[in-house]
Amino acid sequence: EPEVxxxxxxxxxxMGQEVILRCVPISNHLYFYWYxxxxxxxxxxxxxxxxxxxxxxxxxxxxxxxxxxxxxxxxTLKIRSTKLEDSAMYFCTTVGGVxxxxxxxxxxxxxxx
Amino acid sequence: AQTVTQSQPEMSVQxxxxxxxxxxxxxxxxxxxxxxxxxPPSRQMILVIRQEAYKQQNATENRFSVNFQKAAKSFSLKIxxxxxxxxxxxxxxxxxxxxxxxxxxxxxxTRLTIIP
Numbered sequence: 001e002p003e004v005x006x007x008x009x010x011x012x013x014x015m016g017q018e019v020i021l022r023c024v025p026i027s028n029h030l031y032f033y034w035y036x037x038x039x040x041x042x043x044x045x046x047x048x049x050x051x052x053x054x055x056x057x058x059x060x061x062x063x064x065x066x067x068x069x070x071x072x073x074x075x076t077l078k079i080r081s082t083k084l085e086d087s088a089m090y091f092c093t094t095v096g097g098v099x100x101x102x103x104x105x106x107x108x109x110x111x112x113x
Numbered sequence: 114a115q116t117v118t119q120s121q122p123e124m125s126v127q128x129x130x131x132x133x134x135x136x137x138x139x140x141x142x143x144x145x146x147x148x149x150x151x152x153p154p155s156r157q158m159i160l161v162i163r164q165e166a167y168k169q170q171n172a173t174e175n176r177f178s179v180n181f182q183k184a185a186k187s188f189s190l191k192i193x194x195x196x197x198x199x200x201x202x203x204x205x206x207x208x209x210x211x212x213x214x215x216x217x218x219x220x221x222x223t224r225l226t227i228i229p
Binding site for chain 1 (some may be wrong): 153156157158159160163195204206211212213216217218219220221222
């Protein structure tokens, strides 16, 4: 079965440091998303990406966040200067198109200390 | 904006019993898609079941079924013959489109514990 792969599975970083979370989407999928889940809370939408540009972003996705797909395969989420409140599970999801489900990666647990 | 509400933060049930998790949503759309996701302790998100709003027939997947009441904007999940492996967080989710180009909106989740 096809799967979305996220790396790393867990990252600990110092406050103020930059982090890059990586996602390898399922081949031929078109739509890419990042979601965030603070421990014990609901899953929140961050950003959607299609045709090499952002389609939609939430209020959470401020200037500290960026996404790109530099080599046509990896889909990355960058946080420029991490804050304590960025500690969360980050999920990448990809969707193939019409009438297909969203495939979730296994998540990256980010801990900012 | 769409909202999804899960009013049961926690539930527990004896193994082999049936349990129903509640979900209500608010939208002005006529056609949309609803989902239940399971999140075990590993925190992986697993799709349990989906329902298209234009379909009157309730979706079923083995021991999992939904009661979709469009007029009431209600979408409950019934788990029959519950098993220990069903212990997890369950999230109800909504999207406006079937084309893949719309985000998912999640409820706050229900923590389900199956008691041996």
